[in-house]
Amino acid sequence: MPTENELLSAVDALLNQVDQNDLPPPAERKRLREAAELSQTQIAKVLGTRREAVGNWETGKTEPRPPQRTAYARLLEGLAARFPAPDNESPSEPAVPETFTAAPALATAAPSEPAAPEAPARPAATARPLSTSRRPGAKKAANATAPTAAAVDPRFENGPLAVVDCEDGQVSAYCVGGLVLDVPAKSIPSLVDWTLKEAKLGQPKLSGPGKDADPLIVLTQSALERYGLPVALSEEERLAGRIPEGHKVIKQLARADWKLTKRGFGPWARIYRPAQGSERNCVQLCIPSWNALDTRHWGEAGQLAPADLARLLAVYASRVMTPRGSTAVTGLELMTAFHPPTRASEPDETGKRHSEYNPGSLGKDPVDCAPCEAPDGHPLLKDLPRFHTRTTAEKLFEEAYDWARPLTDAECTKRHLVGIDVNMAFAAGANGLTVGLGAPTHVKAPVFDPKLPGAWLVDLSHVDLSKVKVAKDKWVELDGSLLPSPFTPKGERPDGPAWYATPTVAYAVELGYDVTPIEAWVRYDNGRYLDSWYNRLRDAFLATMADLGVDADMAPADFLAAMDGWRRRDPQLAIVVDAVKATVKGGLGKLRERPRGEGWRSGEPWRALSRPTWRPDIRAAVISRTRINLHRKIVKHAAFTGQYPVAILSDCVVYAVDGESPLDFLPYRDGKPLPGGFKLGINPGLVKWEGTQEVLWGEGVREQFNAPELNLARYIKDGTVTDVDNGE
Template sequence: MSELFDRVDALVASRASLPPPEERRRLRKAHGLTADEVAEALGVRRATVSAWESGKTEPRPPERDAYARLLNKLAELYPTSPNSSAAAQDTAVPETFTGTPAPAEAGSAPTAPAPEAPTTTTAEDPQPRPTTNAAAASRPARTVRPSATSRRPGARKAAPANTPPGTDPRMANGPLAVVDIDDDGQVLAYCVGGLILDVPAKSLPSLVDWTLKEAGLGQPKLSGPGKDADPLLVLTEAACERYGLPAALTDEERLTGRLPEGHKVIKQLARADWKLTRRGFGPWARIYRPAHGSERSCVQLCIPSWHALDTRHWDGAAHLPPAELAQLLGTYASRVMTPRGSTAVTGLELMTALHPPTRASEPDESGKRHSEHNPGSLGKDPVDCAPCEAPDGHPLLADLPRFHVRGPAEKLFEEAYDWARPLTDDECTKRYLVGIDVNMAFAAGANGLTVGLGAPTHVKNPAFDPKLPGSWLVDLSHVDLSRAKIGKEWARLDGSLLPSPFTPSGERPAGPAWYATPTVAYAVELGYDVAPIEAWVRYDNGRYLDAWYTRLRDAYIATMADLGVHADASPEEFLAAMDGYRDRDPQLAIVVSAIKATVKGGIGKLRERARGGGWKPGQPWPALNRPTWRPDIRAAVISRTRINMHRKIVKHAAFTGQYPVAILSDCAVYAADGPSPLDFLPYRDGKPLPGGWRLGVSPGMVKHEGTQTVLWGEGVRDQFNAPELNLARYIKTGEVTDVGSGE
């Protein structure tokens, strides 16, 4: 009887219901699958799948049953609109217009007609991809077909029916798209939330036009006086070739960071009146036309095959399928901002987006508004740094002798820790070396920090003011760490086991040196008098980085929560959740890496150095023209980050008698009897030492960096004959690379 049933089942399977050929193709594309992937799964050739989708042939058993199963699953994920058939989706849907353009923003000139959003058909998506963020997960997947573009002056298309309330219809399709070519040669734009757009553009200039007028891409401004983010197009290798760009840069082009000016695509853009920024056509290219009123015409390009997505921060994102790459970058964009370049560039651009340099003024007597300085911002014009804040080679130092080396009394040198010491006899009896790492340390250092907004003022013999940002020349060599004030009480410490809080090397200063305000304020906090010799202070100041910190903190915590690491976890739960968190969703783990790189890179970019072989010391370089070229702000953040770390070290030492054996930037290593941070951190009833180290996901809290044995540490130091080798550099994996290079 069972054989009879099997034959009946086979007969039914041989006539398994299949959707029309055009619907088969739609379903495959909606899920971001290639014909090759479907062919491999079914054990047939790619040409066979193409024939099924074109209607030239029909699948036969046993492949037919498997193919029907695949299409049924996809149809559940991407059903067609109730009022349309699969065939009808290839027909342009009649467009709906509103006759009144959106009102202009207060203080701006009348705006040009808004770019038009394409007409869409919608489908519910009950099972969003695992890398989809909360906002994107709630957005239904959509398939979009090109429709006629309205020529009606001042008209704006209505938002698609599934657009969330309050969404600007110009940006209804998200901040970005990954442009690729399918097996049939059709250009497709993969957007966040499963949306796919057909791209009609035949050249790069027309692609830019289509993006601005029809694609519905962009991101709303992050601040009231700010500007909306420009749409981002990510071009795959296939898309590069389609639009006349090389799939990879030559060695010479990589060194210059751009295509040569005479490249045919650059000439095409110029003939169409499009311009490039001074960076030229490189991995992150900006194509624009000069603004008219408040309207900008600008598109950002990202070319992963030209190494736009640095593997140190974006891991293997460049090699993801288009739909997955769009989702990953879309998650980053929704939580941080649309990428504007490297993570460092984006970190800097985020500061400006949150504090735009100008705003619209109140109406004057004639009722007109004009542009004025936005309070709390850095303004639109760069300011000179103080001579002590200038990096070597700066024009302010052009008169120095050629081989002069500036010492601490001439140069502000606020950097992160790189300090280590030999283990004590007692520490050698311990079994383990345990590393803890401060989460988002530089972001935490920026939180609540008052920084200068304008130019510095030089003063002689000033009274120190801990609330006044600036650079101070002061002698702190008298500060003795064996006796320090903690709160209102004096504590006795073993100063020989502590790094100095005043130098990156941890060495005690030998005399007067330049310090940022947080460093000098900490000397006062420890109970010591200070008498500055001179200073460069900034009376125009504010908490410029607070919004930047909040945005990045929220992005980090939300993404870690998506990975199963929650802010309200107990210390034990937190350590367990952190174990293997990257493997739970590798793409979200890339987003975490990019967020952290945005913090560090953004702070570093505040003092961007000269690049390129043509620059000579004493000459200006392009970064100096930015209002955000502010080495004093960078120094203040690093100073406060180092001081925050030292404060926790001192409180931990005073309470437990334990001292770090090595510190590298935001990682500290302690000797312990057990392999876990809980084996040396003084938790009582789940509560940490007030003001000390605390396990958790929030910025400023710590996580487990790695554990090695004490025998490993001593063996490594003996092997390289380096008794003070910084073990924090290698604690994570235990692998020691070239010690001489510092890697």
């Protein structure tokens, strides 16, 4: 027979169960709080509980218990009397479903007030969280919804990453969708064990032969203190990029048989044990206070609260990939994720599979570049005289535009300088581009093939921009003196043979001129290696901009209105946009990474050369195509309107016009842009408004710095000129 106390406890439990009906549904609890303009923190303080607990009550993950339950019920009853539900709303459901991708169209909401999206959450079927302590195992972070999502891999049901923070001695891991887990680990080795065995963090592979992404743990300053790590690196440690090998945490890892990669324990530390079969045992740490999240690319992300930082990084991870280091490192890793160097072979006679080359990848072994593709200091050039300066007839020099010219008399009578900027120009340049996959082959007196990637030594000085072909059998006459050459970054006309990537030479043929290469380094093994990479980054960019109220295929005027103040609508998502752009540029830059100290001397190899992804030819081809794409639009615009650019910096072009808006000079007919010219829009390759200044401003700046050809595109955005590089 049960004792009296047991019976009373059972009755109390039954009463508590019946008492569940005294509270309104979770969505109504949230509505009432927001209607009263109360924060979860305010309610938590009054009820003597944690903010995360209030968030759980508002999403239905947990229910309040006495004594907070009675007080919470009274609060909601009072709020319901003051803020009754509208007649057209059901109190049990939100008036508008909250989904991650929901962003109001401009036709139904002002551009400055889009709904703030949240990071994708675990599906409802997995809502019961992991519990690793006596406290509730999961808590909902403030201002994070948990919308229904597609089925996810149960191995990674808590998302790709977690931000670990310590408050009042309690360590918590903030995950995707606002989920917060209790962390029982008391040291870095035990934190790694917990992450791999219990946290259910990670991300599925992006391609068939690829590997699942390792879980990422972000350590806040309080977590660093909790686990015996410095909050900030000393000057010596910062220069070395790591803490000393003798640090107590590194000794703890060694005693637990955990290893570190060659980069050591730095801002992006990888902790692993050798893989056993197909199972990987690896966790990556990100330490913002050690400058892991570079402010040039991540803005103020490192200063965000744990829940907000988890949300921001989760959006990036879900749309790009789990960060593997800097945005540049992640950009390069994304290429490899889509094209792993090896794959499993078909079973042999014994039924075993072997590792073999994965077609379409760069392979697992590095290949030597062509001598003309090698940057200065490369081992291929070690026999050159010490102070020899290579000319463009000796090296491939494909870079972005940095060109400007003085204004004409007619342009000086215009009122404004208007800058337009190409969206994700280098990503657009990579789209559909055929690049070399293997080693180059040297060819003497080759016949130019526009479909064959490589470097070509050819004389393009005869190409005259005063007469060019803009369509089949259609030639136009232009003022070539007002146009930059498409063949050089400074826009100067070539004066003899030089090395060019395939897209540059192909454009000379497109303009209607014959080319006769002297020699070439071509790659017969080639493919569209960057297509999946481009598609992933394009979709990430467009989805995030859509969340910020800027949709693709908007009418030009609506697009300009939507772009006005887009960053202010959700500063965290704006950081994601910047990070996506930095992933594009940084990933391409990594293809020709230069020495990074380490006692390197000219003529000696450096670490990056050992990677199969060290491919300066691919970088050159992308930059070449990007510059050519821009020049093609400039020529089409000049042929149709008679307007010529006055300055170009990379993907920004400045025109002297009377109006203040791009709509005042970009030719549109019945809402349709000039075919092949500039088009306003958010898609990669289309343009947005960069900035407008008065012509008098431009002339005044040039006069102030005594620089008639100062590149005004560099300063067109806000008109601020504090200094001029190289005496421009």
